[in-house]
Amino acid sequence: MELAVVKAKSSGQGRSGRRDRAAAGQRIVGLAKNIVAHIQHRDDPYVDIPSRTLSNVRFDERKGIIELLDGTQRRYFFSLLGRRKGEGSQAKKFMQTIRVAEVCKKLIDTSDSTSIRDLFYNLKVPIKTTDGKTGKELIFEEQAESDPIIEDIEVTVAALREELGVHAETKGAMVGPMTIIDNGDTIDLSAMGSGGWAVPSIVEPDVIRFVKHKAEYVLLIEKGAVWQRFNKDRFWETHKCMIIHGGGQPPRGVRRLIYRMHDELKLPVYVLVDNDPWGYYIYSVVKQGSINLAFESQRMAVPQARFIGMSSRDAERFELPAHVTMPLTEEDRRRAKEIRGYPWFASKEWQREIKHMEALGVKLELEALSNKRFSFITEEYLPRKLAEKRWLD
Amino acid sequence: MELAVVKAKSSGQGRSGRRDRAAAGQRIVGLAKNIVAHIQHRDDPYVDIPSRTLSNVRFDERKGIIELLDGTQRRYFFSLLGRRKGEGSQAKKFMQTIRVAEVCKKLIDTSDSTSIRDLFYNLKVPIKTTDGKTGKELIFEEQAESDPIIEDIEVTVAALREELGVHAETKGAMVGPMTIIDNGDTIDLSAMGSGGWAVPSIVEPDVIRFVKHKAEYVLLIEKGAVWQRFNKDRFWETHKCMIIHGGGQPPRGVRRLIYRMHDELKLPVYVLVDNDPWGYYIYSVVKQGSINLAFESQRMAVPQARFIGMSSRDAERFELPAHVTMPLTEEDRRRAKEIRGYPWFASKEWQREIKHMEALGVKLELEALSNKRFSFITEEYLPRKLAEKRWLD
Numbered sequence: 001m002e003l004a005v006v007k008a009k010s011s012g013q014g015r016s017g018r019r020d021r022a023a024a025g026q027r028i029v030g031l032a033k034n035i036v037a038h039i040q041h042r043d044d045p046y047v048d049i050p051s052r053t054l055s056n057v058r059f060d061e062r063k064g065i066i067e068l069l070d071g072t073q074r075r076y077f078f079s080l081l082g083r084r085k086g087e088g089s090q091a092k093k094f095m096q097t098i099r100v101a102e103v104c105k106k107l108i109d110t111s112d113s114t115s116i117r118d119l120f121y122n123l124k125v126p127i128k129t130t131d132g133k134t135g136k137e138l139i140f141e142e143q144a145e146s147d148p149i150i151e152d153i154e155v156t157v158a159a160l161r162e163e164l165g166v167h168a169e170t171k172g173a174m175v176g177p178m179t180i181i182d183n184g185d186t187i188d189l190s191a192m193g194s195g196g197w198a199v200p201s202i203v204e205p206d207v208i209r210f211v212k213h214k215a216e217y218v219l220l221i222e223k224g225a226v227w228q229r230f231n232k233d234r235f236w237e238t239h240k241c242m243i244i245h246g247g248g249q250p251p252r253g254v255r256r257l258i259y260r261m262h263d264e265l266k267l268p269v270y271v272l273v274d275n276d277p278w279g280y281y282i283y284s285v286v287k288q289g290s291i292n293l294a295f296e297s298q299r300m301a302v303p304q305a306r307f308i309g310m311s312s313r314d315a316e317r318f319e320l321p322a323h324v325t326m327p328l329t330e331e332d333r334r335r336a337k338e339i340r341g342y343p344w345f346a347s348k349e350w351q352r353e354i355k356h357m358e359a360l361g362v363k364l365e366l367e368a369l370s371n372k373r374f375s376f377i378t379e380e381y382l383p384r385k386l387a388e389k390r391w392l393d
Numbered sequence: 394m395e396l397a398v399v400k401a402k403s404s405g406q407g408r409s410g411r412r413d414r415a416a417a418g419q420r421i422v423g424l425a426k427n428i429v430a431h432i433q434h435r436d437d438p439y440v441d442i443p444s445r446t447l448s449n450v451r452f453d454e455r456k457g458i459i460e461l462l463d464g465t466q467r468r469y470f471f472s473l474l475g476r477r478k479g480e481g482s483q484a485k486k487f488m489q490t491i492r493v494a495e496v497c498k499k500l501i502d503t504s505d506s507t508s509i510r511d512l513f514y515n516l517k518v519p520i521k522t523t524d525g526k527t528g529k530e531l532i533f534e535e536q537a538e539s540d541p542i543i544e545d546i547e548v549t550v551a552a553l554r555e556e557l558g559v560h561a562e563t564k565g566a567m568v569g570p571m572t573i574i575d576n577g578d579t580i581d582l583s584a585m586g587s588g589g590w591a592v593p594s595i596v597e598p599d600v601i602r603f604v605k606h607k608a609e610y611v612l613l614i615e616k617g618a619v620w621q622r623f624n625k626d627r628f629w630e631t632h633k634c635m636i637i638h639g640g641g642q643p644p645r646g647v648r649r650l651i652y653r654m655h656d657e658l659k660l661p662v663y664v665l666v667d668n669d670p671w672g673y674y675i676y677s678v679v680k681q682g683s684i685n686l687a688f689e690s691q692r693m694a695v696p697q698a699r700f701i702g703m704s705s706r707d708a709e710r711f712e713l714p715a716h717v718t719m720p721l722t723e724e725d726r727r728r729a730k731e732i733r734g735y736p737w738f739a740s741k742e743w744q745r746e747i748k749h750m751e752a753l754g755v756k757l758e759l760e761a762l763s764n765k766r767f768s769f770i771t772e773e774y775l776p777r778k779l780a781e782k783r784w785l786d
Contacts, residue, residue, distance in 0.1 A: 112625070112767065113621075113625065114622070114763065114767045115618035115619075115621070115622075115760065117618060117758070117760045118618070118622070118760045118763035118767055119763070120760075121717055121758070121760045121761050121762075121763040121764045122763045122764060122766070122767065124716060124717055124764060125714075125764065126716075138716055167618070167621070168618075169617060169618060169640075170566075170617040170618065170621065170640075171564075171617075171640070173563070173591035180586075181586070182585070182586020182587055182588055183586040183587040184586070185584040185585060185586040186584070187584070187585065187586055191578040191579070191580070192575070192578060192580065192590070193573075193574075193575020193576040193577070193578040193580055193590075193593070193600075193601075194575055194576040194593040194595070194600055194601075195575055195590050195591040195592055195593040196590075196591045196593075197585070197586075197588050197589075197590065197591065198566035198588040198589045198590065198591040199588055200586070200587040200588040200589075200621065201618075201621065202587070207586075207587055208586075208587075224562060224563040224564075225508035225510060225511070225560070225561075225562060225563070225594075226508075228506075228508070228560070228563065228593065228594065229507070229508075229511070232505070232506065247562075247563075247564070321518075321519075323517060323519075323531055324514055324517055365510075365514075367508065367510045367511045367513075367514045368514050369514075370507065370511035370512070370514040370515045371514045371515060371517060371518065373515070374505065374507045374511055374515065
């Protein structure tokens, strides 16, 4: 008997978060029922888990996202061997998988959520022995064990961890001409002062709903300090856009929210980052997803996201003095070469962009525009780039 | 002719941020006028800058804060020698000081603010030569030069950098039964959903005003993920308190806001951190300020802040299993010993607390309470600690 490998599509399109979570809960029940059926047939129970290896990942050029292929790994209950050298036994991992699935199901049933660290501690408990006593071994010793199991459940039941009710860190803020409902509270994001609305870890439709908006696009700004300048100058008001930051590499909550605004409200997404390999990488993750979390791409990646800056041409275009640039380090050059090799940067324009940075041998921070004046970035730089359509796809 | 060394007291008590900023602006003008007077008298112009050295810092036991003493360093214009080996000439530093002061004055006059990195780039410009031409040397080469000059201005004109309009990073969020005005927008912090209000970098009274509140105390939670649990369980509603986090070590905006709620609204402050030396240190900074920024203590430190947990007694008190604790590292032991030597931890109770952790040889994270259940921290742990008054001062 085969376990059905549920494809991510099934929960990808739903607008109702509660329904999505319930559906994910149902798939966990399905997983459990299959295992019970195996046992009743006196088979060795197993779970088929989609493989998250490089060989099972592919860049879909048409959709423009990194996707998981159909490869799975079978995890048996009656096996004391690991799948790879140094790995725990399949029996132990099977047990861990079921226990994490159980916690996720409870979180769904109680409309609750928790952090990956809390979940780890919640399951840092002794394994019961066959005679019902408390054993010496723990279900999890380290969070490094429980995090991959959470990912296993995500791919197996085709749900984002946020739908399961598990989250990582929180970072970032957003303001703009939009009213949302966050956990029952109606929040006018155009009246959020200088601080803004802190973007939570979980922004699924059962928590966050879009009520109305006048935004014409979403602008993701790499740095919180630069975002503050955009908020201070009320760029979002003049330019009718949502401004959001994720304090560097945006956390999942910020990425997922951007995805939802793009998918549900059909808002174009612009990304504004430093001109360095790290900036290109931040854009790359928003656009295509990351390779090691390819299974999320379908509900996290925005292939149409536009790179609005900073470009390696901007120092010249905006007549910035050479002394505000910084030399590329060896590490920068190595990363630039690597990023230039990503299939989604294969276009002539992108190759030119990255190679130009390498040829100049320098990088450029957003704050360097303050060499002109503090509001140059909001009053001249970005408006001109948008007007002249100087972005890369 | 002596420059008046303005004491921090003069701007510490004011409730009107605009007045405070204006007063700081006036002190910058005073500084400049003194220099002009020196020049008109054909004296060598200088600035007296309060010393930020360990020998010029003292723990005031009565007030319970770290304070700057009266020692100053005189920075002359006509001196090509540095004060210390390897330091730039006094002439250059004098010039840098005046240029940073000039930018701060402009920020004040235009009700503007900027980040320390933007300020650096703004002054990364060539020095004009005596014949008015563009020279080769830059005012600042590195941010490592401009940051200390900002601190020089802060102590010299006795203003926090936030009053001057200069800020660092933004982190953290707050919710609770309070209505504030943030930059003209009225925000009900009890209707901020799951995300909360993102605490801005600058929370001076000209930006943030407290309108009304029903809070009985302020609870600072070390970690964002734990804060989310408190928000999810609406702890702030049941317990009538403000909950705030700073994403680890709280940034200046969060510290300053806590200070203001304590000082202006007379709210007691409770600090909830991991039981490890880093947690003690976070509490220590909230309570007494940090040694290298002693001049801010008067308007940042809350000597009455209470350490509500986690205590090294909590694992036993709440019957947590030994396997959720973690062994202290060598670095932990070194830090614990250092922190135990701080004069504000000299009390019998504090010595007992830290020594008990050292004797147990383990540390304990807030998330370890999830080993009981996810809401144990909000429903049992903290209510019991508050009811039993189990905090340290």
